[in-house]
Amino acid sequence: MEQPGINARAQHILDSVFGYPAFRGQQAEIVEQIALGGDALVLMPTGGGKSLCYQIPALLREGVGVVVSPLIALMQDQVDALDEVGVRAAYLNSTQSFDEMVQTERKLRRGELDLVYVAPERLMTPRCLELLESSKIALFAIDEAHCVSQWGHDFRPEYIKLSVLHERFPEVPRIALTATADQQTREEIIERLQLQNALQFVSSFDRPNIRYQIVEKANARKQLLDFIENEHPGDAGIVYCLSRKKVEEVAEFLNASGVTALPYHAGMETATRSANQSRFLREESIVMVATIAFGMGIDKPDVRFVCHLDLPKSIEGYYQETGRAGRDGAPANAWMAYGLQDVVQQRRMIDQSEADDGFKRVQGAKLDAMLGLCETLSCRRVRLLEYFGQGASPCGNCDTCLNPPVSFDATVPVQKLLSAIYRVDQRFGAMHVMDVLRGVDSDKIKQWQHEQLSVFGIGAERGDAEWRAILRQAIAMGLVAVDHDSFNALKLTDAARPVLRGEKKILLREYQKPVSQRKKGVKPKGYVESDLSTQEQTVFDKLRWWRVETARKHNVPAYVIFHDATMREIAKARPASLDDLRHVSGVGEKKLETYGAEIIALMAELA
Template sequence: MGPLDSRLPEEVLQNVFGFESFRGQQAEIIDHVLKGGDALVLMPTGGGKSLCYQVPALCRPGVGVVISPLIALMADQVQALNQYGVKAAALNSSLERDEAREVVQAMAQGELDLVYLSPERLSSQGFLDFLGTCPLALFAIDEAHCVSQWGHDFRPEYQKLNILSRMFPQVPRLALTATADEPTRLDMVQGLELMEPRLFISGFDRPNIQYSVKAKLNQRKQLADFLAGRSPRDSGIVYCISRDKVERTAEWLNQLGYKALPYHAGLDKEVRRANQDRFFKEEGIIITATIAFGMGIDKPDVRFVAHLDLPKSLEAYYQETGRAGRDGLPSEAWMVYGLEDVVKQKMFIENSNAAEKQKRIERQKLDALLGFCETVRCRRQVLLEYFGDTCEPCGNCDTCREPVESFDGTEAAQKALSCVYRTGQRFGANHVVDVLLGSDNQRVRDLGHNNLSTWGIGKEHSRNGWRSILRQLTSLGLLSVDVAGHGGLRLGPESRAVLRGEKEIRLRKEVLTPRKSPSSGGSRAKALFDDPSDEELFSSLRSLRMELAKEQGVPPYIIFHDSTLVEITREKPRNKKELSLLSGVGQTKLKRYGRAFLQAVKESLS
């Protein structure tokens, strides 16, 4: 039994983690678990999911067992808990045999408050039998959406975790995730065999994240413009669809003067580990990555997530963009996408070995994502509605900041659909646009398409304008992609009504030369403070934090989150009592770091 057992949850929250009160449903979830109940918790990234199992693990007798999918995530959370004075450890393949033996002995003797395990560890009957000899406070199954084949990150080993309900029926279990639609939620309850669980769904809104989606024109220039003027201390993630593109993008960003590192499954294991370690421990690192990077990333100060290619679903998009701004400070989710992205994603679906039922679900998910990309409404509203949540127009997405104009696109749609039909429904967007614009290139002449009635009928729109129209017609289902061939465009089932003039189409007027975002450039960091001297203090606090982190070999945010440094900057505490009242300053951190940070504040005021 750990030294913190029998404390009240409020005491643990305040004295250990340094927070004055619980947020949202945290108190209700913790009370339910303390009474021995199972729970399914859906809470947005940065919403405080970890406290929902960490606090009851410290209040109930025994060790809290956390099942987590990534070794890096385990190490990160263990380091953070140790900073708070919590006795936590991880048991995974990265440990030497003697280190693993020490963790096992500590578990057996009740000397740990929390231990982090991989789902594979629980596939060993010998280890399960050992767990039966330990006092257990609870099981927390993080990233629980991995149990579902309909989710965006299915992992077969998660389906074996139902053994916990059979071997340890008296130990409460929490399944936690940031996002899951209705079929995925049902899979989590059934696949993990939760016992009459209570479902806790917090709002999915992340109001500090600014969402932007742009038509893919010159993606490198667009990314460079997005990054221009940012603070050199900003950390971010740039997602790409392929390993080759990840490496080329990292190399190009380095040529521009950024500190960019690639991350994908094809890199040497030690290179991946070293790059991820730098991302955690240094400021200003940009990781260019495939989706192999990110699940469970606990770094709170990621200031932006950029997508150079379309993700596969709104769940994946929400999960990936949710890695930005976990500390609640202003952050950005930025994406460019084009019709070629739609073609690639549809081909991935059709060429996979999945059953037809699963392919149908994946098509529906992709269609929902395309609807989000092409909407003229508030993006946050569209995103939240997908998860059954609502909000007022947010004023913090591109469609709110720069309202999208729409136009009667019926005639343009008829021209585009006619051109696709008359060219044989087997050519991609580039060729269709060439015909519409009356291009006289060799391919058009060789195919005789310069003799078609649709040749040159679309000169009222630019090339990029027609690409936008074709992209929107695809998202509306009026055009489909022949994934069995070479990605040619074909007429969709609803196209006949448009061609006959029986259905009116409204399309968004693409802003092909986007205006500068009002929050872009170097103003992002300074917007946190009204007084320029506060910016200087904030900078000195970050430098102090970096020094302390380097001494211990831990990421800076393990010492204090940016949000805590912002509070210190604004409140300017004069003594330890005042410092202890700020969020994220528990008793252990107060003893370790209080004097140094108070001295930095004092010097700034002198």
């Protein structure tokens, strides 16, 4: 039976504890479903407010909310953020001493906690399960639920065992949350976590504040530096690389170029890696260069850009990684440099993996979708959202909308390429085939007498970069394969036959030479930092300085004190009293009590 006033109580907690005047999207319905004891599967984009969907029901229900989270490195910051708003929170993980663990366990048994964060490995231990059975549990929240999918981009074996929660605690409501799941992954989450009776809440996957941009690789590091210096000087950002070695090299390059950058990958010493992550979260203007091991669950709201120097394996991975930008709703950029070698490398990784054929087929299809996003002639946002089953209109804010690519009938050039591959007996790699096409008089050409072939020089009208672009797109379309067992030799696929016979027309993106960058420090057209006046910007800058000092004293990340969005509202409102400040979004009762007097005093100084 429905509890009276559940929505009113939820609204009161939202306002008084978290400082927000109203729920967004489906938050209110999700909170009600869990608070009344039902299960839910929640798909909501990063920055959409997933945490409130389990934090508020945990405060509404009797007992403690147990949050299963895969990254212990972030639990401290999540607990700090809750502590700042007056919620009794703790975590159980391997970073604690035995005494700290025992103290947390006692609080849990005595009902002195509202929320406790637990890693899945810890949750599955007999000690932890016994602890939970002897405690009053309000709910289980399974964060990053896509980790349960063996077909997914971030599989964690321990997540499969979480079905034990339903078996051992059948009366406790469960909420599984993720920002990234296609239909197949959703079905797997439901099956493996036994959520067949759960209500599904699927929010829009669109992140309209993020501008998607994919450029042709020329000199990737220089292109990255130009992008940061021209569009994001002094901003916090993340740069993703495929290998540990590349992470180290790119971080070193950025530092030498005057950009404060830190490396992060699994091969580093734990203490160094943790220290780098802590600096990124707690300081401003830091660029983190990392493998995809970094970032899951990152709560830093003011990451202004996410860059990829290597092609992600799937659209899910790309969407989740780019989603770490602009969690505060302010404009942000997702930038990628992409080239022929990326296509070859990702294909090789799938072909040479020890997985079974079924898994390889799934991974191949995911890579094809990712390549389709890179090579699309239409709006990138439309292509991205279509992958997740959501229709959309052209956004007007991605690179293909702002600077539409030119398509051309590439049937003849592709026929020339396929013919050259065939004439060299499908035994040579990309560089040699392009030398044959362009009529390059090299020692290798002479050694194999390929200057005598009918295809020698038939593509001399195009440069090397143009042919690389054509070859890259031919591989992406599945007309050409790379044989990694034969020194990356190019081979024709069955799909090439109708093209060679003239039965199929091929449209490709026309190669565009990389353009020189704008003047350093100039934001791109349409990029608006905020709508603050000069006077309001002065107040905002003063508030940021105050926040840095306050965060240092409290030993928490700056955003735990207040988000940029809240400080922008304060700068606009210029509150003269605590009552004025109470009406600013993001200022709950505890923060009003803790920081209110300081902020009002700061406003008076600036009056």
